[in-house]
Amino acid sequence: MGKPKLATADKEILVEIVRLTQKLKLNGSEGGWKDFLVRNDRKLGTSVSDPARRTKEILMAFLSTFPSETQKYFDNMVRRIVERKGLDLHLRKFPESESPELKLVRMTAEHSDYSRNFSFQSYNNDWKVMPIGKASKVINSKSLIAIDCEMVSCKDGTEALVRVCAVNRNLEVKLDTLVNPNKPIDDYRTNITDISAEDLEEVTVSLSDVQKLLKKILKKGTIVIGHSLHFDLLALKIDYPLVIDTTNIFKYSDLPLGASPSLNNLCKTILGKAVREDREPHNCLNDAKAAMQIVLQKLEKGYNEPLQVSSIYVSESDLAKLLVHRVPLCVPHQNLRNVFPGNPKIDTNIRMKGRFYSTYVEFGNCREADEAFHALDGVEEEDKIGRPQKLVVCKHDNKPVGIICVRKMVRESSNKRQLSLENEETINTHESSHKKLKMCCEHEREVERLKRELREREDEIFRLQKELDSAPKLSGIMKNFRAINSISN
DSSP states (O other): OOOOOGGGOOHHHHHHHHHHHHHHTOOBTTBSHHHHHHHHOTTTTTTTOOGGGSOHHHHHHHHTTSOHHHHHHHHHHHHHHHHHHHHHHHHHHOGGGOOHHHHHHHHHHHSTTHHHHSOOOTTSTTOEEOOOOOHHHHTTOOOEEEEEEEEEEETTSOEEEEEEEEEETTOOEEEEEEOOOOSOEEEOOHHHHOOOGGGGTTOOOOHHHHHHHHHHHSOSSOEEEETTHHHHHHHHTEEOSOEEETTSSSOBSSSOTTOOOOHHHHHHHHTSSOSSOTTOOOOHHHHHHHHHHHHHHHHHHOOOSOBOOSSTTOOHHHHTEEEEEEEETTSOGGGGGGGSSSOOEEOSOOEEETTEEEEEEEOSSHHHHHHHHHHSOSEEEEOTTSOEEEEEEEEETTEEEEEEEEEESSOHHHHHHHHHHHHHHHHHHHHHHHHHHHHHHHHHHHHHHHHHHHHHHHHHHHHHHHHHHTOHHHHHHHHHHHHHHHHHO
């Protein structure tokens, strides 16, 4: 039986592909889907634009307006849909056979971002569409591989792969190689990738070589893991449906709809440690291992309740900072000191973006940073994940030059918790000191009491001894009485 193709697809599959063209805003020779309806159906036009309510012939006629390279892409999509339907059918027949690993694949596929992120336009010649094999084998798959890539910016405006790492579920390294993009590079992003021009001088491995290596690894239903994995698959130019994206398998209590946590924050939440320190370059291999460990923890512990990830484990030193961004390049960073009360330290490691830059302002502690923020004269708002920031007029040479943003490091509730912890720690310290002082005073009083009792007893002994010495006859009689008593006994 040949590979499924667009020409032999049933209506249900054609409907999915037409909807995909709408989502990706793809146009054929007669425009997009609604343009096509206006031109070819004067009676109904776009009044009935739902593809499911159109005939198979109309759907096929629209998809036929696309060029041959896009037709290849549609053929790939047909195969993907057929593979997925085969898995779904097998699951309906044998629901108990689905492995926990495949459940996470299903969670990724059912996420609202999946169709947008993983619908690759894999019709270009350098793309590889990897088959997944028979549904009966895939359904029980426990084979996992975690992948992470580093990309550089090229002079033609594209991004290109320069390093790829892959580890299995035992964290054994299955692939770790530098890749030569074989085209001029505009920005190596060394501060992020930790890769420079010198690192690639002797590299001969190409993207095609990496694809061949991965094709051997991705066999018999191996599941691919990654954090924001679609970016890695785009860099690898590999279309493969058995994926687990670590951003899609958890619920989050403190992120807005559509936002995803960073790998670092997710590691802090799930693994209890960061994958890298602040401003440290990425380590491709460590990131792949971290993604694998997150999935293994998910398989072991579930983590079904929403996670708090946006501000978790912010260090005390970071809480003592404010981020200043959208600062015009004409403003020297030293001048930012004038915006804040006191004499805060301005981080000289500025990050430029277009006509603006950003940096950190450092204070003595969290409370000082909090007080400095509230003392600023500006319009307060929240960023996209709820962290407070103020829009403040920035001046240079006593003239307004624009509006800068000053942002706190965590959401207000998290900051209050931190301040509460600081207060609690201070109170506990004071209480502890008070208790120690109180105990010390009590011990001193007890010593004084014992000394006083001892003196009183010594005085009493001295008095009795004096009385005894003043009555010698009585003393002699008592001695004779004791002697007689001892003989009689």
